[in-house]
Amino acid sequence: xxxxxxxxxxxxxxxxxxxxxxxxxxxxxxxxxxxxxxxxxxxxxxxxxxxxxxxxxxxxxxxxxxxxxxxxxxxxxxxxxxxxxxxxxxxxxxxxxxxxxxxxxxxxxxxxxxxxxxxxxxxxxxxxxxxxxxxxxxxxxxxxxxxxxxxxxxxxxxxxxxxxxxxxxxxxxxxxxxxxxxxxxxxxxxxxxxxxxxxxxxxxxxxxxxxxxxxxxxxxxxxxxxxxxxxxxxxxxxxxx
Amino acid sequence: xxxxxxxxxxxxxxxxxxxxxxxxxxxxxxxxxxxxxxxxxxxxxxxxxxxxxxxxxxxxxxxxxxxxxxxxxxxxxxxxxxxxxxxxxxxxxxxxxxxxxxxxxxxxxxxxxxxxxxxxxxxxxxxxxxxxxxxxxxxxxxxxxxxxxxxxxxxxxxxxxxxxxxxxxxxxxxxxxxxxxxxxxxxxxxxxxxxxxxxxxxxxxxxxxxxxxxxxxxxxxxxxxxxxxxxxxxxxxxxxxxxxxxxxxxxxxxxxxxxxxxxxxxxxxxxxxxxxxxxxxxxxxxxxxxxxxxxxxxxxxxxxxxxxxxxxxxxxxxxxxxxxxxxxxxxxxxxxxxxxxxxxxxxxxxxxxxxxxxxxxxxxxxxxxxxxxxxxxxxxxxxxxx
Numbered sequence: 001x002x003x004x005x006x007x008x009x010x011x012x013x014x015x016x017x018x019x020x021x022x023x024x025x026x027x028x029x030x031x032x033x034x035x036x037x038x039x040x041x042x043x044x045x046x047x048x049x050x051x052x053x054x055x056x057x058x059x060x061x062x063x064x065x066x067x068x069x070x071x072x073x074x075x076x077x078x079x080x081x082x083x084x085x086x087x088x089x090x091x092x093x094x095x096x097x098x099x100x101x102x103x104x105x106x107x108x109x110x111x112x113x114x115x116x117x118x119x120x121x122x123x124x125x126x127x128x129x130x131x132x133x134x135x136x137x138x139x140x141x142x143x144x145x146x147x148x149x150x151x152x153x154x155x156x157x158x159x160x161x162x163x164x165x166x167x168x169x170x171x172x173x174x175x176x177x178x179x180x181x182x183x184x185x186x187x188x189x190x191x192x193x194x195x196x197x198x199x200x201x202x203x204x205x206x207x208x209x210x211x212x213x214x215x216x217x218x219x220x221x222x223x224x225x226x227x228x229x230x231x232x233x234x235x236x237x238x239x240x241x
Numbered sequence: 242x243x244x245x246x247x248x249x250x251x252x253x254x255x256x257x258x259x260x261x262x263x264x265x266x267x268x269x270x271x272x273x274x275x276x277x278x279x280x281x282x283x284x285x286x287x288x289x290x291x292x293x294x295x296x297x298x299x300x301x302x303x304x305x306x307x308x309x310x311x312x313x314x315x316x317x318x319x320x321x322x323x324x325x326x327x328x329x330x331x332x333x334x335x336x337x338x339x340x341x342x343x344x345x346x347x348x349x350x351x352x353x354x355x356x357x358x359x360x361x362x363x364x365x366x367x368x369x370x371x372x373x374x375x376x377x378x379x380x381x382x383x384x385x386x387x388x389x390x391x392x393x394x395x396x397x398x399x400x401x402x403x404x405x406x407x408x409x410x411x412x413x414x415x416x417x418x419x420x421x422x423x424x425x426x427x428x429x430x431x432x433x434x435x436x437x438x439x440x441x442x443x444x445x446x447x448x449x450x451x452x453x454x455x456x457x458x459x460x461x462x463x464x465x466x467x468x469x470x471x472x473x474x475x476x477x478x479x480x481x482x483x484x485x486x487x488x489x490x491x492x493x494x495x496x497x498x499x500x501x502x503x504x505x506x507x508x509x510x511x512x513x514x515x516x517x518x519x520x521x522x523x524x525x526x527x528x529x530x531x532x533x534x535x536x537x538x539x540x541x542x543x544x545x546x547x548x549x550x551x552x553x554x555x556x557x558x559x560x561x562x563x564x565x566x567x568x569x570x571x572x573x574x575x576x577x578x579x580x581x582x583x584x585x586x587x588x589x590x591x592x593x594x595x596x597x598x599x600x601x602x603x604x605x606x607x608x609x610x611x612x613x614x615x616x617x618x619x620x621x622x623x624x625x626x627x
Contacts, residue, residue: 132506147358154532158503182320203306223242 045080052084060188062089071100073220074107078108088113088136088164101133111135116166123154129159138164139186148151149177153185164188167219172211172230175222189220206236245311247627250280251304251337253297255621259580259614260573261529273620276610279340281312287344290578290610291519291547292336297621299326299333304625307337313348315341317526317623323498331497331522339549347606353549353607354600357528357556363597364554367437368398368404368589369566372575373422375411384570388418388425394570395430401589402596405435405463405562410583412441414470416449420456425458435562438493439466447482463544463561464491464513467560468519468583476510476534489513494544498522499529506539514541518549531557546587547576548608551600563598565591 001121024240048063055061063081065074065164074092079228081089092112093100118124121144125137135155139149151166156163168174178189191212194200208231212220223229255273276296279287307319315338322334346353347625374386384390395406408426410419423438430436438457444450450468453589457465465488467473473486473495483490489512492501498521502514516530531541540559543550545566554560569588575587585608592598601607 122532123538126533126536151532151535154499154529155536157529158499158533158536160500180316183318184320 003114045077048081048084048086052086057085061086061087065092067091067094067117069093069189071103074100074104076105076226078104078110078112082084082108086110090114091116095186098128098131098133098225101128105132105134111165114138116140122155125152126155126161129155129161135161137161137163138166139163139177141171141177142167145179146173150180153181162187162188166190168192168212172223172228175212175220176228179222191220206233207231208233244283246281246283246285246291246344248279248307248312249282249599250278250309250627251300251307251625252278252280253300253304253622253624254615254619255294255297255318256581256615256618258577258618259618260575260577264446271574274447274580275336276581276612276615277340279307279312279337279344281344283348285312285348287312287340287342287347288603288608288610289336289340289428289549289606290581290608290615291339291549293332293519293574294345294439295330296333296336296519299325299329300337301325301623302332304457304623306593307485308625311346312341314612315345315523315525319522321332323522326519332520335517335519335521335523335526338525339392339518342524342552343605345607346607350604352600352602353524353552353605354555357524357552359556360558362599363553363593364551364563364593364599365561365595365597366565366592367407367435368401368403368568369407369439370394371562371567371569372409372441373411373571375413378412381617382571388422390570391422392425392429394568395426395434397570398568399430399434402592402594403434403565404596405437405563407432407437407439409439409564409567410439410443412443414443414445414449416444417454419444419453421460423456423460425451427456427462431460436460437462437464437466437543438462439491440468442467443468444493446470447478451485454488457488457569462488462537463622464489466491467494475528476508479505479511480509481510481514485626488507491515491542498526498603505535506534506537511541514539514546516541516553517544518553519547524549524553527553528556531559535559545576546579548578548585548601551598552606555600565598578608578610581611581615582608583611 044065051061063086069092078089088111095115095118101114112134114134116138117126130136133140139152141149153163163186165174165178165186178186214220254276258271258274272294275292276290303322304323306325312317323456326333342353345357374380376381376386391408398406408422410422419440426436446467454465471478473492479490479492492511493505493514494515495500496505505511507513514530514534516527518524518527521527521530533540539559543554544559546564565587573588578585579587
């Protein structure tokens with residue numbers, strides 16, 4: 001189902017050092033619909049089916065219900081997504097309890113992508129791995145910074161599992177982190193949040209440039225300036241005083 | 242910034258070791274040491290001296306795959322090396338990786354430990370002995386032929402500042418002699434030195450490992466390393482040993498790279514994890530092992546000594562001691578880098594009065610090698626160019 005499988009001999013994306021200039025490509029070949037938190041599980045399944053039918057077989061698709069399901073709902077939705085060829089089911093239930101995730105990951109063949117918001121960084125993620133509570137781990141520079149993500153990536157590599165990066169947009173550390181891991185560890189850049197009419201290409205007034213410009217092939221370009229490459233509009237900040 | 246540093250040339254030199262004791266035990270020969278240089282189209286060169294002949298055999302296989310790549314793409318080459326050496330022991334890409342880190346440090350004009358996230362400067366060392374002298378086995382040395390000889394050497398190391406002392410016993414697997422050795426050293430310096438025992442996988446049975454382990458418990462040894470003849474690769478055996486012996490086990494020196502080491506830890510086969518920048522995927526691989534161990538609350542202990550080891554240890558929290566190895570009252574067999582450098586040295590007297598060493602502050606690994614000397618002792622090597 002997926003169009004962009006990991007290459008036989010993975011090439012790391014460029015940009016290992018904060019000072020380095022990086023031009024790299026993170027393929028956007030998927031679309032992750034967010035669903036209404038209060039919608040019954042039936043509704044997102046209809047949405048997911050409509051999306052699959054609209055894009056055809058070749059686009060990688062994921063679903064993120066951000067933790068609103070019960071175990072029974074997550075199981076039911078997960079089986080529907082398996083039939084629709086979705087790649088992962090992300091953060092389907094509240095993440096403070098691991099046992100429902102153990103049961104879910106055991107029962108479903110679709111990949112479970114969690115935990116996203118659990119505290120404890122690499123320590124809690126190591127526990128989730130050993131408990132078999134998810135298939136794809138989640139990392140986020142907002143939780144412990146780049147250093148914590150780097151260490152968590154090593155934990156995941158030790159057990160041959162992926163950790164997918166959470167969040168994009170204003171998070172300038174994210175592209176740098178993807179630049180320093182191979183596709184075998186962290187594959188996709190999450191570009192969003194998008195809506196029809198909001199394509200993420202507009203520069204907000206507090207920035208000189210967006211963090212994640214995208215080329216025609218669907219690849220996000222890592223900033224080339226030293227450090228994180230942030231380009232803030234400091235004048236905008238001063239006008240707020 | 243952001244330039245791609247294209248690897249244009251890889252050069253290796255294997256050279257007759259300069260660190261041999263003058264009187265080797267009969268039947269023991271030292272392998273040649275190895276040196277590697279990685280050249281780029283931007284002029285910056287990465288250098289490393291270290292590794293075993295098996296590493297350099299594999300370099301001949303890996304070097305063509307490095308040509309044309311970005312020298313700063315260490316993570317990508319780690320994956321490449323892991324894949325292409327998967328069928329023959331995953332050796333060889335460590336020395337390349339270490340040279341690439343040296344190159345990166347020189348490019349960014351920073352010591353490698355800063356690129357890794359420096360967390361300290363002084364690294365407490367343990368004096369790690371050679372194997373015991375065995376006159377009947379042909380050794381012409383005598384100082385480490387008895388338990389008291391080891392105890393005398395431990396006292397000397399303590400006077401030099403070493404906070405810790407590790408014994409490598411004899412190679413005949415006589416558990417009663419190993420018990421006498423652990424007892425003599427424990428009695429003499431156990432009240433003032435941290436002690437470790439590395440039996441080099443020579444005890445013949447699990448039972449012998451239990452016997453010696455109980456003696457180490459009595460003397461409060463800090464770790465018990467590779468005790469018996471499975472050669473440190475059975476997590477089941479060592480989980481059972483941990484149920485019977487209180488002294489923390491240090492196993493996994495003989496398992497290559499990240500994944501099997503962590504499986505061994507998770508399966509309860511060890512308390513401390515071994516990592517070696519010369520054999521476990523270089524500095525890149527050693528950092529992965531340290532970070533993964535940290536995620537499980539475990540400490541990593543670096544095996545052997547050398548400039549890469551120092552930079553890695555400087556950037557790790559969850560580690561205890563630098564292995565100054567191998568030391569003998571009359572000779573030493575230490576890092577190959579130490580034998581061909583004017584500004585880098587491992588050896589008995591290379592620790593400060595606080596028993597610590599440091600990594601270099603110079604760019605890269607900070608070691609200046611005597612290339613003419615290395616060349617003059619060449620016994621093999623190769624050149625790969627675009």
